[in-house]
Amino acid sequence: MRRHLGEGGTPDASRGRGRSRIQPDVDAAAAVVRGRLHRTPLLSSETLGAAFGGRAFLKTELFQKTGSFKARGVLTKLASLSAEEKQRGVISSSAGNHAQALAWGCAAEGIDCLLVTWRDASPLKVAATRGYGATVDQEAADHLEAFDRVRKLQRASGRTLVHPFDDPFVVAGQGTVGREIGEDLPEVDVVVAPVGGGGLVSGIATALPGKRIVAVEPEGSAALNMALKAGKPVSFAPLSIADALNAPVAGQLPLEICSRLGVESLLITDEEIEDGFRFLYERTKLAAEPGAAAGVGALLAGKIADVEGKTVGVVVSGGNVAAQMAAAILKGE
């Protein structure tokens, strides 16, 4: 990943022009994460393959450090910071997998980390994030207010924003998921990934040019799908059981990449996600989070066209789900 000279610091996707100039460098990201993160197993699933008449492989990112692929983007972004930037600390506004990954990565590198969330954010996730040593700010009333608060605190503190998806370093880091799939399974025809803001799927598309990439989103949380249709990110209030995918808007950079590289976009229902969740649990023995079951749910529902006879890699993106939620889905409540 090349730093862009003359911009006076780290390229920041949130600062206008930078985002179209800096392109994600997945090879550089792979060098960053090598030896620091798990190379997660790619497990074959004959049962899933039989469901669509092809071969299925699961990229088990639920086994990644902090329980999701997010650690990849975080480490790649942190490695791009100058010593001075590291000293000023970082800021972000997630209470989910990105927050845990960022808190963990900052603890490992001795970087001060401030995470802005809102008053009724999940206590479990806030506790997990604090457990990694980050400061969590819960002054905001809701998601939108938290976003404004991040901007304000960022300006006041000089902290670097580590965006959960709209950042070339973060996209490059998530792209290492695709790179590893390509290395372990060169004959892969299709890669299926769940989508929140688009960082993961755009990274995978970048890593695997020429391969067919399918982005799966819940109907109630269709940020990328809406952005591809509108030609620009569209804000909305996401609502899906797949909380890890509930981004309120797609990233500009992920949108550009997915549009340029012809990533396919499709939607599935929460019920189909739950079917995928139960399949992963009962048949493949993976304790995935609901969002991580989106790809499997789409395959089981027959929503991905032309996969018969194909070799399909499916990203199982994380495993951070509360036991009560998992129990409810398993019981079919």
Place this chain on the structure above:
Amino acid sequence: MRRHLGEGGTPDASRGRGRSRIQPDVDAAAAVVRGRLHRTPLLSSETLGAAFGGRAFLKTELFQKTGSFKARGVLTKLASLSAEEKQRGVISSSAGNHAQALAWGCAAEGIDCLLVTWRDASPLKVAATRGYGATVDQEAADHLEAFDRVRKLQRASGRTLVHPFDDPFVVAGQGTVGREIGEDLPEVDVVVAPVGGGGLVSGIATALPGKRIVAVEPEGSAALNMALKAGKPVSFAPLSIADALNAPVAGQLPLEICSRLGVESLLITDEEIEDGFRFLYERTKLAAEPGAAAGVGALLAGKIADVEGKTVGVVVSGGNVAAQMAAAILKGE
């Protein structure tokens, strides 16, 4: 594994003298299963290591074909049969993981398979076994009657008994779990395994001479522990949430091996097993069955002495659990 000439057929652990003469040959078993079964990942768990102050690695046999390590022993045993024996078919009396593995292995080799169980055996497991193409006999009223029925049907049909644990080929097959741990983690100090009839742990001890091996059993299903104390297998009525470990008696051969090689035996409560189950689900993202959580439960409960600073391999032996049971444990019901 050497066949013992002059005994008129396959060595059969249930036929007296054979069992003390034929010793499990794990290298030969490894050659049988290579390429036919998964080499299951050995995943590190920092959280579990931190719980006892050492390094922890999980041997993920829940990802094995048919959802448990049992496929290893089955394939090894089937490979030892002559063409004539294969034509006469096999018989066994399990309704659990061994039954599913045997049904699957026989289907793959075109061997007729008869599984004897009892009237109120789990419909789910019976269905899974039938799904692999085996015939399931449910004439017996209970477990003991089923055992008598196996003997009767075996004599009448000339089928070979594929015992779930008291057989040198089966023990050798299960030993490939230990062999793979030793290859992937030569510095391992301690291997912890759950125990039903003792086939797995005695196989592991055979594969890793000189290593410290710890056998973990539920208090309500302590077949090996009782046998080691009595110096011989003791029959009893097992009762534990860890249904995969509910063998009503330990095997003679496993007992001899564990006794000779100094395998440590310890007991844990069902509550400790449930704690291990939840830990595996929430922290390591593994959808294990209760019995497969026994080793982790024992480590978390501090029941395994002198593991501080040690490298410990823990066998997560299977993942065949009904969703309703899993949900109940996750909710702490």
